[in-house]
Amino acid sequence: MCFGNLTPTSVRIAVVLLSLSSVGLFQCSRDNAPDPGPGISTVGDTLKTPLNYTDLPDLKPTGFTGFSGRSVAVWQLKMRLKTNQDSITNWGATLGRFIFYDKQLSANGTIACAGCHHQDKAFTDGKAFSTGFLGGQTHFSAMSTVNLGLIEDNDPGYFWDGRAKRLRDQVLAPFQDPTEMGMTLPGLIGKMKSLTYYPALFEKAYGSRDITAPKVADALNQFLLSLISYRSKFHTGTHLKVPSADDRPGEVYVKEFSELENRGYYSYVVGGCDQCHFLDGRLVLQHLSNGVNRQAFKDGKSKIPTLFNIALTAPYMHDGRFTSLGEVIDHYRQGEAVTTIRKEALDPDKIDKEALIAFLKTLTDEELTKDQRFSDPFKK
Numbered sequence: 591m592c593f594g595n596l597t598p599t600s601v602r603i604a605v606v607l608l609s610l611s612s613v614g615l616f617q618c619s620r621d622n623a624p625d626p627g628p629g630i631s632t633v634g635d636t637l638k639t640p641l642n643y644t645d646l647p648d649l650k651p652t653g654f655t656g657f658s659g660r661s662v663a664v665w666q667l668k669m670r671l672k673t674n675q676d677s678i679t680n681w682g683a684t685l686g687r688f689i690f691y692d693k694q695l696s697a698n699g700t701i702a703c704a705g706c707h708h709q710d711k712a713f714t715d716g717k718a719f720s721t722g723f724l725g726g727q728t729h730f731s732a733m734s735t736v737n738l739g740l741i742e743d744n745d746p747g748y749f750w751d752g753r754a755k756r757l758r759d760q761v762l763a764p765f766q767d768p769t770e771m772g773m774t775l776p777g778l779i780g781k782m783k784s785l786t787y788y789p790a791l792f793e794k795a796y797g798s799r800d801i802t803a804p805k806v807a808d809a810l811n812q813f814l815l816s817l818i819s820y821r822s823k824f825h826t827g828t829h830l831k832v833p834s835a836d837d838r839p840g841e842v843y844v845k846e847f848s849e850l851e852n853r854g855y856y857s858y859v860v861g862g863c864d865q866c867h868f869l870d871g872r873l874v875l876q877h878l879s880n881g882v883n884r885q886a887f888k889d890g891k892s893k894i895p896t897l898f899n900i901a902l903t904a905p906y907m908h909d910g911r912f913t914s915l916g917e918v919i920d921h922y923r924q925g926e927a928v929t930t931i932r933k934e935a936l937d938p939d940k941i942d943k944e945a946l947i948a949f950l951k952t953l954t955d956e957e958l959t960k961d962q963r964f965s966d967p968f969k970k
């Protein structure tokens with residue numbers, strides 16, 4: 591049985607059949623379809639039960655009672671997420687996951703989005719500049735695609751220079767980038783139609799086997815919105831107090847933190863990092879200069895990246911100029927950074943390098959790097 595011209599009733603029957611069983615049924619959807627490769631068994635499994643992308647975790651910080659200062663950050667995270675997460679369905683994000691990991695969707699079948707956005711590196715690639723499908727280099731360092739769901743409509747846009755205003759518009763750009771994946775939109779859609787697993791996945795996500803560019807963008811958008819960091823030591827810890835300039839040394843802000851991590855939290859807030867890198871996971875309120883961006887961007891400003899998972903995303907800055915967090919902190923303690931950044935934002939005397947590094951490591955969400963929902967579905 592093949593699903594050529596379907597009536598609404600037969601569509602419903604087909605959906606039931608597909609959810610009951612699997613591989614054999616949708617393999618016949620195109621006679622000359624190429625072998626979809628090792629992922630096929632996973633696709634079959636996926637068509638029975640999608641993973642759960644829509645259940646929001648309870649992000650209210652334990653031990654936190656008041657609503658003042660930065661501790662409210664973790665709580666706000668949930669509120670901000672709520673709006674964006676409403677657009678996610680389990681099947682939509684599942685389809686987005688397949689597209690994100692599918693090498694066949696580049697001009698020569700060598701690279702997927704995940705080729706430059708690796709799960710174990712919080713969706714960066716460990717390089718100053720990334721290598722595209724033909725070996726060419728990108729102009730900027732690959733950015734983490736985590737926590738994009740926290741950006742609101744009136745925030746500055748995506749990429750280091752903010753040139754893409756909406757995520758769903760941005761996600762089709764890498765396919766068509768002559769360095770990154772080298773496809774055209776019609777070429778992309780044609781390729782997807784020729785792969786056996788997509789029509790079935792589109793049917794699950796959108797109720798029809800028809801594959802269109804806006805649906806591809808929507809599915810990728812849904813998958814990306816679901817990539818949220820919320821299981822770091824900072825998130826799961828018991829917040830007792832918000833650091834403030836008047837505090838005595840040795841105060842405990844998060845119960846589970848070591849003495850060094852608590853000192854680092856104080857340094858982060860009082861030293862001024864959180865004036866720009868908010869701890870509620872927002873990427874930006876505005877684009878600013880921190881002293882490294884003067885030449886590279888026309889207004890001398892660039893996007894303020896999230897520092898969640900920063901220990902996993904070296905090298906740092908838009909050009910990967912710093913290879914360690916120690917080098918980054920040295921940058922903020924001297925020279926151009928200090929003169930460029932608004933005086934009230936940064937207090938170099940309060941920057942305690944060792945403690946600050948320990949604190950930055952509490953922002954790593956190890957679960958994210960292992961979460962099956964965000965992993966490669968083509969891997970057996």
Ligand code: HEC
Pocket residue numbers: 690701702703704705706707720721722723728729730731732733734735738747748749750751760761762764765769770771810814873
């Ligand atoms: C060859 C490497 C490469 C590939 C392949 C690639 N990217 Fe990227 N990605 C980058 C680089 C480099 C940047 C930063 C580019 C810039 O600012 O101009 C980036 C930035 C992004 C951003 C912006 C994040 C932010 O915070 O503003 C998103 C979202 C993104 N990529 C998603 C994707 C998706 C979806 C795909 C697949 C369709 C993909 N990328 C494929 C290298 C890559």
Ligand code: HEC
Pocket residue numbers: 750858861862863864865866867877878879880882883891892893894895896897900903905906907908909918919922931932935936941946
């Ligand atoms: C005035 C705003 C501002 C302040 C204050 C600030 N930063 Fe930044 N930070 C930025 C901007 C903008 C970038 C991106 C610069 C670029 O590469 O173009 C950045 C980049 C970074 C990066 C690299 C991120 C990545 O993904 O590569 C780290 C790490 C970092 N900052 C840590 C800190 C620390 C630690 C402090 C406090 C000592 C701090 N920042 C204070 C604006 C700021």
